[in-house]
Amino acid sequence: MPWPTSPRALKALLADPMGAMGLVLVSLFVIMALAAPILAPYDPLALNVRAKLQGLSWAHWLGTDQLGRDTLSRLIFGARTALSISVTATGIAGAIGLLLGLIAGYGPRWLDAVLVLVLDSVNALPMMMLALAIITVIGPGTFTLILVVVLVSIPSYARLIRAQTLSLRRAEFILAERAIGASTPRILLRHLLPNVLGPLVIVLSMDIPVVIMLEAGLSYLNLGVKPPMPSWGNVLYDGYTSIRTSPTLVIAAGAPLVLATLGFTFLGEGLRDALDPRLASTRPR
């Protein structure tokens, strides 16, 4: 299958209006996250109690929160929090899942059985419950958040890679390599890896909105990133507490979450349809 960045894939993606819209939205968020210090009109942590809970104005486009912090600036920096955590966490989880999947698929059968049992056990825990159990033990924070995401995501990545490896290990070109005496590392790295990496990249990109959601959700519950670090979740919570008096804050805080998850989902689905329609479709989590 072609690489997600190949010109052919990009063309197929842009031909689909939803995929194109996804690409635009995601690009906007990536720019927002990278250029946050330039784009944000204020310091996201700067307090100004005299200007608290303001509505829309020229000075504060999206108003201010209880402490007079500029909502727009907090949301722009929130994009940075959301993207950095989700990319780091899915990246680590993808790498570990890849390794475990290759071991399970190509290694000895007894090891496969043990790994599958462990992976299935982790999968048997409802995601949120596992997350809350871990947070109770080691306390909330950015590190915990990444650890939680890595732990809950590994099983599905490992299973995907395992299934691909299992079907490939009996493929003729692998058998041929083994017949001419190629070493196991050579087969794994040169022949299996390039073939299983493509689908993994698509699945990882489709999981980024799920992680953004989890980060925001846990930060909303004050179990995610530590305040005053701006996160879409804790801005949303600030808005929720003043929902009756100044609804501007809560409406503004929910918007980037909705747009980002939509953008990433549209992009992920577009990529999948353009590259590999066999992969499982998006499910609610």
Next chain:
Amino acid sequence: MLSYALQRVGLALVILIVVMLAMYGMVFLVPGDPASVALGPRATPALKALLTERMGLDQPVLVQIWRFFSHTLQGDLGVDVWSKRPVLDQIAEAFPHTLILGIVALGWALVLGIALGVISVVYQGRWVDRVLGVVSVSFISVPSFVVAIYLLLIFAVWLHWLPAIGAGKPGDVTSQIKALILPSLAVGIGWVGYLARMVRASMLEIMGANHVRTARAFGLPERRVVLRYALRLAIVPTISVIAMGLGSILSSAVFVETVFSRPGLGTLITGAVFKRNYPVVMGTVLVTTAFYLLVITAADLLIAKLDPRVRDALAD
């Protein structure tokens, strides 16, 4: 079929045991001793010694694990560190609230999801179908807690149609139903989208099958073909999807219950996480996991019974 059933139940039990061991072991992974972890910042030497004895931490590890398992199997999940009430009592109180929330959420998903799916099939390829496609994906991807907050803002704060918090007055069914509408919609909305897509996809597949073509050739009205012949077959695969979805429904319930200040497992466990109330967290995780395993195992068996193709594949 019997050996398959035994195999599935056995696997579920093994997984449950692994999960219990992992939950138990987690306390020992933390720096510091488990008694201080369980007590958190309140730990005084006297309290710690008492808890160490009560948790059996002065015993050998194997004895501890044996005690933990035998107590759990007898339904003894320990006592709340703060209120001293048995954990099982609190879970038993909260569970029905979350269960009804989940069931009504699935109800929304079934009714709206199947309706949207059927409409898409009827208007296949036309603009209605395309709009519904975008709507379905949007429903799936939007976070449930954002939906919950927006619903609360619109229908409770602005329009005053429905209550903003709580689960209604005890004994007053009308108020309980009113309090259930918004939270269940927030939990179920992702599933509305997902079921709509799934019903559409499997119905389109069935609509091309021979028996549907035959039904059409006999001149049966289209309505009857769609509803009697295509929809009925398309429902079977949704059973396993719904069972697997229980986990995500629980996750959404944790957020949505907090937004609407509804009693339930979600508010129970988040409250406990804040206070580092270890026994309550572990008890809730264990009970929900056991329930989840029970449901997916039951769904697997039900599908094997309902779908002859799965049954035959297992017989081999």
